[in-house]
Amino acid sequence: AGGVDAPVVDEAVSTADGKRIEVAANIGGAAELDPAVARGADGIGLFRSEFLFLDRQSPPDEAEQYEAITTALEAFPDDRVVVRTLDIGGDKAVPYLDLPSETNPFLGQRGIRLSLGAHSDLFETQLRALLRACASDHGDDLAVMFPMATQIEEVEAAIERVDSVAADLDSEGIDYTVPELGVMIETPAAAFLADALAERLDFLSIGTNDLTQYVMAVDRENDAVADYHDPLHPAVLRAIDRTVSAAEGRDAWVGMCGEMAGDPDLTELLVGLGLDELSMSAVTVPAVKQQVQQTATDAARELAEEVLACETRAEVEAALDG
Ligand code: PEP
Numbered sequence: 001a002g003g004v005d006a007p008v009v010d011e012a013v014s015t016a017d018g019k020r021i022e023v024a025a026n027i028g029g030a031a032e033l034d035p036a037v038a039r040g041a042d043g044i045g046l047f048r049s050e051f052l053f054l055d056r057q058s059p060p061d062e063a064e065q066y067e068a069i070t071t072a073l074e075a076f077p078d079d080r081v082v083v084r085t086l087d088i089g090g091d092k093a094v095p096y097l098d099l100p101s102e103t104n105p106f107l108g109q110r111g112i113r114l115s116l117g118a119h120s121d122l123f124e125t126q127l128r129a130l131l132r133a134c135a136s137d138h139g140d141d142l143a144v145m146f147p148m149a150t151q152i153e154e155v156e157a158a159i160e161r162v163d164s165v166a167a168d169l170d171s172e173g174i175d176y177t178v179p180e181l182g183v184m185i186e187t188p189a190a191a192f193l194a195d196a197l198a199e200r201l202d203f204l205s206i207g208t209n210d211l212t213q214y215v216m217a218v219d220r221e222n223d224a225v226a227d228y229h230d231p232l233h234p235a236v237l238r239a240i241d242r243t244v245s246a247a248e249g250r251d252a253w254v255g256m257c258g259e260m261a262g263d264p265d266l267t268e269l270l271v272g273l274g275l276d277e278l279s280m281s282a283v284t285v286p287a288v289k290q291q292v293q294q295t296a297t298d299a300a301r302e303l304a305e306e307v308l309a310c311e312t313r314a315e316v317e318a319a320l321d322g
């Protein structure tokens with residue numbers, strides 16, 4: 001297994017037999033860009049844009065968001081930067097938005113639901129900033145993804161919003177480019193619909209923190225049931241496999257940006273499951289890159305098949321140890 005003191009590898013890495021795997025970083029804001037560059041990340045696989053909205057009295061305007069996005073693009077001039085649109089609700093409250101309190105916030109107005117509903121105004125401003133940033137000097141590798149999707153209709157509505165923002169910018173004579181568009185697979189509904197999502201989008205990014213929460217019916221923040229929040233549960237692994245398999249033969253790449261992606265002990269399994277990109281907290285980038293280089297895709301595929309046949313967590317553990 002890879003140690004935390006693995007050497008930094010600045011260039012892109014491939015498996016021992018030559019399959020390129022992108023190893024990117026998750027960030028919440030500009031302060032995390034330098035550490036991500038220093039650890040050799042191949043770009044940003046998850047920019048949690050909601051952090052721009054927290055700990056303040058009013059939302060950031062279009063100019064401030066444009067600045068934050070272009071700063072990330074400049075830090076990684078040759079690599080992809082994936083910005084997730086606002087993912088508030090659930091565990092992330094924003095006081096000035098005055099959202100009604102909910103009995104089950106994780107099952108309530110979260111992510112894309114708010115962007116298409118009560119806070120379509122914020123969504124529009126964010127999309128304007130993103131489309132403009134995509135036309136900036138280093139903007140051609142910008143990608144945008146939507147959180148918490150459960151319906152094809154909402155993804156189509158989000159794409160329509162992108163198109164209507166593009167039309168607005170066009171009529172205003174403002175430079176813009178439509179970025180690569182993707183969706184997070186973090187609900188069972190999205191995993192079951194991954195084929196239909198992959199038809200409509202450029203990429204899928206599996207958010208195992210929420211996917212595990214929703215597959216396992218367990219609050220990701222409740223310590224009393226933390227054992228159930230386990231991405232190695234066979235049902236979660238099968239949801240991941242289903243997602244990756246659904247995208248095969250379609251034109252969409254598949255990444256993973258949940259905590260699971262940053263565990264170097266799981267890199268071989270994730271390569272075997274067929275992921276193209278892994279995005280994680282910057283500290284684990286060197287160890288995961290080292291693991292990718294030591295992985296042979298045939299052996300990884302065999303490991304994945306063995307693990308996918310398991311019916312219990314104990315069997316999964318035994319297969320991974322074996
Ligand atoms: C996830 O759910 O796995 C994810 C990456 O998003 P967040 O942790 O921000 O909800």
Ligand code: MG
Nearest residue numbers: 186207209210
């Ligand atoms: Mg999530």
